Amino acid sequence: MRYAHIVGWGKCTPEKVMTNDELATIVDTSDTWIRDRTGIGQRHLAGPKDTCTSLAVNAAVEALDVANISAAQIGMIIVATSTPDFAFPSTACLVQDALGADASGAFDLSAACSGFVYGLSMASDAIKAGSIDYALIIGSDVMSRVVDWKDRNTCVLFGDGAGAVVLQASDQPGGMLTSVLRADGSGGDMLYCRSTYRDKIVVSAPQDTAAPTAASGNSKLADAGFMYMNGREVFRFGTRVLASATRDVATRAGWEIGDIDLIIPHQANNRIIEAAAKALGLPMDKLYSNIEHYGNTSAATIPIAICDAVNHGRLRPNDRIILVGFGAGLTWAAAALQWGTPRILSRTNRTLNRVRLGLANVRSRTRRIFRKVEDSLFVNNDKHVKPQAAPPAIAPRSTPPAVEPEKEQKV
Ligand code: ACO
Numbered sequence: 001m002r003y004a005h006i007v008g009w010g011k012c013t014p015e016k017v018m019t020n021d022e023l024a025t026i027v028d029t030s031d032t033w034i035r036d037r038t039g040i041g042q043r044h045l046a047g048p049k050d051t052c053t054s055l056a057v058n059a060a061v062e063a064l065d066v067a068n069i070s071a072a073q074i075g076m077i078i079v080a081t082s083t084p085d086f087a088f089p090s091t092a093c094l095v096q097d098a099l100g101a102d103a104s105g106a107f108d109l110s111a112a113c114s115g116f117v118y119g120l121s122m123a124s125d126a127i128k129a130g131s132i133d134y135a136l137i138i139g140s141d142v143m144s145r146v147v148d149w150k151d152r153n154t155c156v157l158f159g160d161g162a163g164a165v166v167l168q169a170s171d172q173p174g175g176m177l178t179s180v181l182r183a184d185g186s187g188g189d190m191l192y193c194r195s196t197y198r199d200k201i202v203v204s205a206p207q208d209t210a211a212p213t214a215a216s217g218n219s220k221l222a223d224a225g226f227m228y229m230n231g232r233e234v235f236r237f238g239t240r241v242l243a244s245a246t247r248d249v250a251t252r253a254g255w256e257i258g259d260i261d262l263i264i265p266h267q268a269n270n271r272i273i274e275a276a277a278k279a280l281g282l283p284m285d286k287l288y289s290n291i292e293h294y295g296n297t298s299a300a301t302i303p304i305a306i307c308d309a310v311n312h313g314r315l316r317p318n319d320r321i322i323l324v325g326f327g328a329g330l331t332w333a334a335a336a337l338q339w340g341t342p343r344i345l346s347r348t349n350r351t352l353n354r355v356r357l358g359l360a361n362v363r364s365r366t367r368r369i370f371r372k373v374e375d376s377l378f379v380n381n382d383k384h385v386k387p388q389a390a391p392p393a394i395a396p397r398s399t400p401p402a403v404e405p406e407k408e409q410k411v
Pocket residue numbers: 028029030033034037038112113114152153156191229230231232234235238268269296298326327328
């Protein structure tokens with residue numbers, strides 16, 4: 001029998017921190033309001049050099065170090081994100097390239113704040129089925145780039161960051177046990193962000209199945225490319241599903257609620273976490289919260305919380321853990337897992353991984369140059385064989401840059 005264990009974890013948050021007091025100089029709010037209503041004290045915000053991909057790569061490198069494996073061993077990379085740098089290629093492909101994960105498939109997963117648990121569930125099933133031995137699951141979001149910094153209803157809630165875990169196949173019982181994935185698209189209009197190309201109708205428009213019946217929302221925000229959120233409704237939804245999904249997944253794992261050692265919930269609002277604790281009849285210390293330091297980093301909240309929980313000694317061998325998230329879609333998801341024994345970090349491999357990262361960068365650049373040379377050779381060859389009419393002018397495009405992971409950034 002095959003099991004899937006989390007054997008590596010890492011996080012990356014941008015260097016820049018914005019406190020509530022600083023935020024209060026931009027919008028009409030206060031530290032007291034934000035702390036009382038949400039539990040948030042500060043958030044990290046992406047600087048000019050930070051991207052969804054660079055944060056994801058930094059978190060992934062840290063997770064590979066902890067797992068003590070090289071990127072070449074990874075068979076699947078999933079990046080859960082709502083704020084990718086490109087519609088395509090996927091962030092996961094850019095991460096694959098930056099890491100030099102040559103034997104890996106890579107794709108992005110769009111399930112908003114539930115995305116990380118969705119990804120973990122899919123990857124663990126692939127491991128248990130025997131398709132792969134290692135998977136890298138990353139949650140990475142730069143929410144600061146889709147919130148309207150003039151809208152106090154949303155801008156106070158979000159931050160930027162990435163978290164990653166490595167899943168490994170093992171014959172040792174434990175690890176990822178079961179999961180529950182759910183969606184209700186009828187609630188899509190409660191929380192959404194339109195794509196920037198959605199309304200660019202050039203030739204003939206297909207029948208508009210209009211994303212989340214967007215007209216019902218604050219279309220001014222949506223039109224400007226910002227996220228729209230009906231805070232009160234999302235609050236009610238989050239409170240309900242955090243408790244129900246936890247119960248569902250615990251039942252599937254054969255656990256009573258009292259058997260759970262720690263619940264790591266999506267960090268959207270401390271009051272939502274408190275309400276879930278109350279509904280489950282659990283004391284608050286059974287639900288992990290680090291929202292004070294980061295705000296809501298969307299798909300990254302749960303993997304970042306895993307890292308902090310490990311660092312604070314909250315995850316011990318054989319602990320029964322539930323990860324539970326909710327978000328736009330609407331989506332919600334929970335996973336039950338038995339925590340494995342952490343491995344010992346090897347200096348040799350850490351150093352080796354840095355060398356490999358450098359080589360991946362060289363390899364990526366070499367391939368790009370090679371493609372350009374190949375392309376120009378073929379163009380010349382084609383001209384020689386069959387002269388063609390000049391191609392129509394194509395607007396210059398910005399190609400996805402080779403990602404150079406910056407130095408590890410720690411909180
Ligand atoms: N500072 C000061 N006052 C504020 C602020 C602010 N930042 N924001 C709102 N207010 C005001 C409102 O204008 C309102 O004033 P009024 O009574 O004069 O109209 C008052 O505070 C109360 O507003 P409410 O909306 O009732 O405040 P509430 O207690 O519901 O808190 C909040 C709002 C924090 C947004 C809450 O509803 C919430 O957390 N919702 C869930 C959000 C969430 O989970 N989002 C993540 C989804 S996950 C994903 O996929 C991205």
